[in-house]
Amino acid sequence: MAVSTHTVTNQAPPLAGHDVFATDRALVEAVERHVEAGLLEEVRGELSTLGLSAGSAQVQEWAAQADANPPRLRTHDHYGHRVDEVEFHPAWHRLLGKGVSAGLTAAWNRPAGHVRRAAGFLVWTQAEAGTGCPLSMTHAAVPALRADPDLAAEWEPRLTSVIYERELRPAPLKAGALFGMGMTEKQGGSDVRTNTTSARPLAEDGAYELTGHKWFCSAPMSDGFLVLAQAPGGLTCFLVPRVLADGTRNAFLIQRLKDKLGNRSNASAEVEFDGTWARRVGEEGRGVPTIIGMVAATRLDCVLGSAGLMRQAVAQAVHHCAHRSAFGGPLIDKPLMRNVLADLALESEAATTLGMRLAAACDDGGEQERAFLRLAVPAAKYWVTKRCAPVAVEAAECLGGNGYVEESGMPRLVRESPLNSVWEGAGNVQALDVLRALRREPGAFDAYLREVGRARGADHRLDAAIRDLLTELADLEGVEARARRLAERLALVLQGALLVRYAPPEVADAFCASRLGGEWGAAFGTLPHTLDLAAVVERARPVG
Incomplete structure (x- = not known):
């Protein structure tokens, strides 16, 4: 072997063995901003523990193993009994277990719970995004279940537990449980009111029998699912347990796993219900209002997940360019x-700052912050998830040919990057929801204006963008065709206002000059050359 002819030089070392949280200046500052002083040391400590795990070579190896060994559907056991189980590589269980034990499903009953959980979710997404689905579904099921106090009392302690139990058995015998969700059907997609799955009331109060299908079922290996079905009183939300109280399997027939774009480690499925036992959640005919709390929480997770993917893509690109020499x-x-x-x-810092501000509003819970979230969440979900894919692709290009090799991890980020834009409502659904909030809930726009107004006078380009936005909203002729533009401008103005208030001057200046001031091209790398770009890049370096 002529090894002397193949000496490896001028290659970046692996980005491993670092604290993903502590080296993300924008995220650290957001946590410090939104967590009260008496709790800050505890929160920073737990996030650094998770960050060191996410940045370790061991977890990176688990992520690669989970990606290379996707889940398999086992419909029957060797005796011929129908079992409908999804089998995962051990690395997947290790990653998901780490996420559960880190409290990524436990936001609802802890001080600063949403901020600390949002920061952790953003960090852990960078290790392997596939586990984000069951973590998000489980976290988001809590507000929907609270429509039925008895169900919430039974299930919430398991869903918010930091104990991961992978085995399928009756929920009362488990210290921790996971939840999935099934809303869309073949004929309707986002138009869930066209669902055809039927729910027939049983003699037991609140119990029903479901018959029908779900075209997309998230996290099909879970212990329970929130689904929508047509009851006699209209579209209704139901809880479908995977295993019944007597230990028998509920009729939850997994027809196939989806061969989908995005991560390979997680499972999405097509399922059928055939005499499936379910418990009503909320009132008959109130399915959409009941489940809307889950939708809002998962939409925020789409923002956070995309912010995490962007941060990892940027970290890899900056790290590579700091160690690679050319010309x-x-x-x-x-x-x-x-x-x-x-x-x-x-782009990465703006997404992180916005996502964490929304999480802080969830912790506040006051009327003003709830109104702010009603408009800010769909606008942020629309824009941040749309920006994720071009960021990931451009970051991969920064690594040259190495960025297109699977071992670099960049292709995994690229494949995952479009996912959040379609999850919980694609771009048009979000833009139309923005219009719905503007039309039906004037308090939402008032709360938004109060938020961006806190930065007025600090940057002339931001002030001009706010004025232009008000002018655009004053003319609602043909507004539906302009809904995407409105959602984009609402998100950009909000990001600009937050960066002007909280980011270093060089970051806020560059953002306002490009995103709000018009000094920006269609591709990345067209910022005005007079800006302090070296300081912006140095701030984004994942290690010193």
């Missing part, structure tokens, strides 16, 4: 590459 010096010092990296870093 006489490190890539990170080349003016054009620095412009690209700074542009990517701005």
Whole structure:
């Protein structure tokens, strides 16, 4: 072997063995901003523990194993009994168990619970995004179940537990449980009111028998599911337990696992109900209002998940360019590459800052913050998830050919990057929901204006963007065709206002000049050259 002819030089070392939380300046500052002083040391400590795990070589190896060994459907056991089980690689269980034990399903009853959980979710997404689905579904099921106090009392302690139990058995015998969700059907998609799955009342109070299908069922290995079905009184929300109280399997027939774009480690399924036992959640005919709390929580997780993916993509790109030399010096010092990296870093920091502000509003829970969330969540979900894919693709290009090799991990980020834009309502659904909030809930826009108004006078480009937004909203002629533009402008103005208030001047200046001031091209790397781009890139470096 002529090894002397193959000496490896000028390659970036692996980005491993670092604290994913502590090296993310924007995230650390957001946590410090939104967590009260007496609790801050505890929260920083738990997030650093999770960050060190997420950045470790061991967890990175588990992520690669889970990606390379996707789940398999086992419909029958060797005796011929129908079991409908999804089998995962052991690495998947290790990753999911770490997420549960870190409290990523336990936001609802802890001080600063949503902020600390949001930061943890953003960190853990960077290890392996596939586990985000069951963690998010389980977390988000809590507000829906609270429509029925008895169900909430029974299930909430299990859903918010930090104990991960993978085995399927009756829920009362488990210290911790996971939840999935099934709303969409073949004929309707996002138009859930066209669902055809039927629910027939049984003699037992609140019990029903379901017959029908779900075209997309999230996390089909879970202990329970929230589903929508047509009861005599209209579309209604139901809890479908995977295993019944007597230990028998509920009729939950997994027809196949989806071969989908996105992560390979998680499972999504098509399922059928045939005499499936279910418990009503909330009133008959109130299915959408009952489940809307779950939808709102998972939409926020789409923002956080996309922010996590963007942060990991930017961290990898900056790390590579800091260690790779070309044309006489490190890539990170080349003016054009620095412009690209700074542009990517701005997108990442804006997403993180916005996501954490929304989480803080969830912790507050007051009327003003609830009104703010009603408009800000769909606008943020629309815009941040749309920005994730171009960030991931551009970041992969920063690594050159290495970024297109599976071992780099970048293709995994690219495949995952579009997912959150379609989960819990694609772009048009979010934009129309923005219009719905503007039309039906004037308090939502008032709360939004109060939030962005806190930054007025600090940057002339932000002030002009707020004025332009008000002008655009004053003319509602043909507004539905402009709904995407409105959602985009609402999100950008909000991001700009938050960065002006909280980010270093070089970050806020670059964001307002490009995203609000019009000094920006269609591709990344077109920031005005007069900006302090070196400081923006240095702030985004994952290690010193």
